Amino acid sequence: MLALRPVALTDLPQLQRLARESLVGVTSLPDDTERLRERILDSCASFDKDVQGHGPENYFFVLEDLSTRQLVGCSEILATAGFSEPFYSLRNRHFTSASRELNIEHGVPALSLCHDLSGHTLLRGFHIDAALVRTPFSELLSRARLLFIAAHSQRFAEAVITEIVGFSSDDGRSPFWDAVGKHFFDLPYAEAERLCGLESRTFLAELMPQYPIYVPMLPQAAQDCIGRIHPDGQEAFDILECEGFETNSYVDLFDGGPTLYARTANIRSIARSQTGMAKPGSSIDARGRYLVSNDALKDYRAIVAELDYNAGQTVVLSEDMCAALNVTEGSPIRLIAL
Structure with a gap:
């Protein structure tokens, strides 16, 4: 993993x-x-x-x-x-020069x-x-x-x-x-x-x-x-x-x-990520692939995981997933579908 x-x-x-x-x-x-x-x-x-x-x-x-x-x-x-x-x-924007006498206006791209x-x-x-x-x-x-x-x-x-x-x-x-x-x-x-x-x-x-x-x-x-x-x-x-x-x-x-x-x-x-609570489980009927992270600071962790997830429910994670994320039951996690 x-x-x-x-x-x-x-x-x-x-x-x-x-x-x-x-x-x-x-x-x-x-x-x-x-x-x-x-x-x-x-x-x-x-x-x-x-x-x-x-x-x-x-x-x-x-x-x-x-x-x-x-x-x-x-x-x-x-x-x-x-x-x-x-x-x-x-x-990188256009610089416009113009001459009223000649009725000319011209734009030239310029780097500043x-x-x-x-x-x-x-x-x-x-x-x-x-x-x-x-x-x-x-x-x-x-x-x-x-x-x-x-x-x-x-x-x-x-x-x-x-x-x-x-x-x-x-x-x-x-x-x-x-x-x-x-x-x-x-x-x-x-x-x-x-x-x-x-x-x-x-x-x-x-x-x-x-x-x-x-x-x-x-x-x-x-x-x-x-x-x-x-x-x-x-x-x-x-x-x-x-x-x-x-x-x-x-x-x-x-x-x-x-x-x-x-x-x-x-x-x-950022706008669409979901938050939930971790729940260790022995088996997962995986229905989708997600990015999953804990919400920690210096102990921040994130993985790719195959999950069966429904919004508003606890998120069942395998033992390996919990260890990789450094979370236990009830720990807050954040996830978004790949």
């Missing part, structure tokens, strides 16, 4: 393996021992905090195979993007550096082993974060965003970066992303052009990357799109990948 839980310091060696395997562009998962250690300790402190509003907290989750104790994925929630420093992105998205809750750090891609466990890894937000809504903002990794070639080249960012840093795309993960995106963002970049002046290959998803990022996009997230006019600073946005209260797993 696979279960999602908060990260622990003892996970560091395995987490570094996941970082090495993760897609270039997942900058919140740096392949660096000290940075990962800091990220873990920061997450542990966030789960321990008694907070009544969204601040700088960072909630890091891992997906563990309970039979082998191997980590097979990770994902993260940053309670407030841009809390300590601006959260930069590129706003901004930090409009600061203050929103940010989903990031999604990575799952290749063998589990397009399985229910991908949904567990992504959507269980939303069940956590539902259980602890006071800790998060009224809107949630996520950046989907943009297109890059098999050899790690990004046409968008080569056309824009590389002129200001003289760094390959992969190295810029690595530095962003080790330090912060702010010091790179502040060296980016402060004036609009007119899209038609970019090479066609770079224009084609604006809002384009890396093939390995498509699943992360699809899961959240089904949750009600939508693309907006913002793209990633470095690779031009799309940004997804949703009002927290409207997200499917």
Whole structure:
């Protein structure tokens, strides 16, 4: 059985393996021992905090195979993007110029550096082993974060965003970066992303052009990357799109990948999840597959389970399910159908 839980310091060696395997562009998962250690300790402190509003907290989750104790994925929630420093992105909107004398009005798409998205809750750090891609466990890894937000809504903002990794070639080249960012840093795309993960995106963002970049002046290959998803990022996009997230006019600073946005209260797993009480049982006449979580904080757990569930009734769970969720009879749980 696979279960999602908060990260622990003892996970560091395995987490570094996941970082090495993760897609270039997942900058919140740096392949660096000290940075990962800091990220873990920061997450542990966030789960321990008694907070009544969204601040700088960072909630890091891992997906563990309970039979082998191997980590097979990770994902993260940053309670407030841009809390300590601006959260930069590129706003993609039309710039309109007009001439009354010539009776001409013309709109040109332009990219402008901004930090409009600061203050929103940010989903990031999604990575799952290749063998589990397009399985229910991908949904567990992504959507269980939303069940956590539902259980602890006071800790998060009224809107949630996520950046989907943009297109890059098999050899790690990004046409968008080569056309824009590389002129200001003289760094390959992969190295810029690595530095962003080790330090912060702010010091790179502040060296980016402060004036609009007119899209038609970019090479066609770079224009084609604006809002384009890396093939390995498509699943992360699809899961959240089904949750009600939508693309907006913002793209990633470095690779031009799309940004997804949703009002927290409207997200499917938050708005439609059901709560009930656990009841241990010896046999279950399974009629559907569900994401199931407890409503704990630092002892948060979530699994995929085959259940016979009717709204308003206690939820019968097997002994293994109860153990994985760390619940006993009468414990509150939250669930939503897959």
